[in-house]
Amino acid sequence: MFVIFWMLLATSSFTLMAFIIKLQSKQFSVADILFLRSASSIVFVLLIWIFFHFQLRTTVFRIHARRSLFGFFSMATWYYTLGVLPMGISVTLNYLSPLFLGLILFLFDRTSGRPSFKELAFVVLGFIGVVVLMNPFATTLNGNNIFPIVLGTLAAIVSALAFKDVRVLKNSGQNEWQMVFYFSAMATVLSFPFTSFARLDPSGDLTGIVALVLAGLFGALGQLGVSKAFGSGDQITAASFQYLSVVFSLLLSWAVLDETVSIVQLAGISIIIIAAIFTIAERSRRALHSVNR
Numbered sequence: 687m688f689v690i691f692w693m694l695l696a697t698s699s700f701t702l703m704a705f706i707i708k709l710q711s712k713q714f715s716v717a718d719i720l721f722l723r724s725a726s727s728i729v730f731v732l733l734i735w736i737f738f739h740f741q742l743r744t745t746v747f748r749i750h751a752r753r754s755l756f757g758f759f760s761m762a763t764w765y766y767t768l769g770v771l772p773m774g775i776s777v778t779l780n781y782l783s784p785l786f787l788g789l790i791l792f793l794f795d796r797t798s799g800r801p802s803f804k805e806l807a808f809v810v811l812g813f814i815g816v817v818v819l820m821n822p823f824a825t826t827l828n829g830n831n832i833f834p835i836v837l838g839t840l841a842a843i844v845s846a847l848a849f850k851d852v853r854v855l856k857n858s859g860q861n862e863w864q865m866v867f868y869f870s871a872m873a874t875v876l877s878f879p880f881t882s883f884a885r886l887d888p889s890g891d892l893t894g895i896v897a898l899v900l901a902g903l904f905g906a907l908g909q910l911g912v913s914k915a916f917g918s919g920d921q922i923t924a925a926s927f928q929y930l931s932v933v934f935s936l937l938l939s940w941a942v943l944d945e946t947v948s949i950v951q952l953a954g955i956s957i958i959i960i961a962a963i964f965t966i967a968e969r970s971r972r973a974l975h976s977v978n979r
Contacts, residue, residue: 689920690966693927696911701934703904705942706897707765713890716765717880719898720758724873726902727909731867742867746858749851750865754872756848761873763841770834774820777932779838781816784809784925786846791921801922804968809922812929812961819932819954849916849925856917865913866906926965929958 707719714722735742744750760783767776788809792801801809855865882889890898915924933955939945 689915689918689923690927692911692914692918693924694911694930696908696915697927697931698934699904699908699911701931701938703901703908704931704935705938706901706904708768710890710894710897710901711765711769713894714898715880715882715889716762716769717877718882718889719765719901720762720873720877721881721883722895722898723902723905724870724877726899727866727870727906728874730903730906731863731870734863740861740863742864744860744864744868746855746860747868749855749858750860750868751872753848753851753855753865754869756844756851757869758873758876760841760845760848762877763837767834767838767841771831771838772822774822774824775831775835776838777935778816778820778822779835779842780845781813781929781932782839782842783845783849784928785813786843787849787925788922790846790850802968802972805922805965808961808965808968809926811964812926812958815954815957815959815961816929816932817954818957819936819951821950849912849921852913852916853921856913862910862913862917865917866909869909870902870906920969923965923969926962930962933958 703723707723711719731742734740764776764780767779771779788801788806792803792806795801852865878884888895912924915927918924936945936947936951936955940947
């Protein structure tokens with residue numbers, strides 16, 4: 687239940703963040719979005735630190751830097767593909783990362799957290815639900831789409847490595863706020879030189895800037911949830927629950943933007959939820975079997 691709670695927090699927070707970014711993407715560049723989203727996350731962490739005084743200094747900066755670079759690359763690439771690819775294809779590519787993470791853990795993890803073949807199959811089933819939901823094959827592709835598709839696939843692999851590093855950081859004694867802080871700091875520093883703010887010519891209006899600051903707060907909460915869930919050791923359950931953010935996005939669009947939900951999309955939602963339930967059931971069965979041995 688610990689992993690489920692934190693992944694529900696993460697997916698709902700990231701959904702709200704992505705929704706705000708989608709609404710503001712026409713008046714802000716990718717660099718401006720990354721900068722405002724990341725810088726406001728730093729402010730959020732520091733405000734929390736004033737009250738709770740958790741540890742922010744680190745002795746494993748190299749691992750934080752590696753994880754942050756992986757995360758920054760995958761996040762920037764996703765924002766880029768959202769602008770140049772059809773929505774269904776971009777989102778589907780982004781959600782290859784749980785699939786790649788499951789495969790990496792299945793092939794290389796030798797701990798008790800290694801997924802079984804059944805659990806890997808359930809992650810694949812969840813991805814099939816995403817494909818049904820987003821219907822990426824409905825759009826005609828051309829030669830100009832090849833590069834962003836390849837880049838998006840590479841970003842999904844890199845994102846999987848970033849999620850894997852969360853567990854490495856946790857094993858190194860790092861708390862979740864440190865992970866959020868160093869990731870946000872790295873993204874802020876790397877994105878700033880490419881922003882309109884660096885040229886002293888900010889794009890967008892004040893309302894848009896405030897909206898992206900709010901997106902940054904949701905992003906910080908999402909990162910906190912992801913860090914808690916993936917740092918727990920049950921990474922395969924956390925990976926399967928990532929797909930729920932696609933469901934939340936669709937429901938939010940339906941509730942706020944009056945977008946219709948088709949029978950096919952409902953089928954995709956059902957597949958994603960069923961896959962998550964199967965994953966939980968299988969993990970519980972394995973845990974019970976381990977205790978009774």
